[in-house]
Amino acid sequence: MNSLPSTMRASVLLGPKSLAVEERALPALDDDQVLVEVTAVGVCGSDVHFWHDGRLGDWIVDEPLVLGHESGGRIVAVGRAVDPERVGERVSIEPQRPTPTSRETLTGRYNLDPDMRFYATPGVDGAFAQYVAIQSHFAWAVPNTVSDDAAALLEPLSVAIATAQKGGMTIGSRVLITGAGPIGIITAQVARAYGASEIIISDVSPARRAQALAFGATRAIDPQVEEISMLGLEVDVFVDASGVASAVQSGLRAVRAGGVVVLVGMGAGEIALPISVIQNRELIVTGIFRYANTWPTAIELVSRGLVDLDSLVTGHFDLDQVDAALRSTTQPGVLKSIVTPNTSAQ
16 A cells, blocks of 8 residues: 555545545555445435535434545555455445354345445445545456446446346336436346346436436326326336435325335435235335345346446536535436546546
């Protein structure tokens, strides 16, 4: 690490809507970690919640926090237990550190580890910084066919892959997605890659409905004009990527008997559900909390051209513009804003 600087710049959340760029020491490496020079970080809705409200659900920001968890970059140093040949690799970061011996980790569902340390959640700094540390097995090497932006966006793609797996999407599946934000549109792309015959997406925004059709949806619905539950859709899989109670309630009624409902969007902590519909149709209702074991699939989908992440990017910002990057997410037409910590804004 002699050729590396001793300090780095990081965008730090000090309180609701209060950010400052600070000079900090480079992260110290554990034996099994690598140091990554960050090239791109996607702005996620959770970052916006923390910035806007100082909290997200039960997580409360009570000390300075570096946001950003959708990230990639280049390995510039390694811990003592890591092969030094990895220096120079371009990587996508799986931004979590589970407890190796927890029940959840040992059964392969490490995303559910109650003691998980996850980037950009209170107590764990994220990637709006020039350098980050991550365990070497969660720094996934990417081929040159995967851009820096796409390497960062393998993280939300992993959410969509986990959703497709939970929903049992396969060849011929009929899929309904409510919410045409980034996760909804990426999930539509994954559904197409998995062979879904129909991909119906609903959103109140005409611009987002148009974007959904451009990214592989076969039909776009305006829920303010058409009541989803009355359209006789009878889909195999319903994915809510909106977090809106009315969307969940209508979507549930559009699922065939024996179908699957996957709740991804973050909204109210509690909503009323049509229990008789769930019971009488024997629907499987489940949720998504991050992901586990998804990065190899994500890399393949992008490198083979089955999912397009680069076209989702609608703007680049540097570390001094993180505030603008967070604010940009509410603008019409914006899908993914990218922070580039080691360059000036593009």
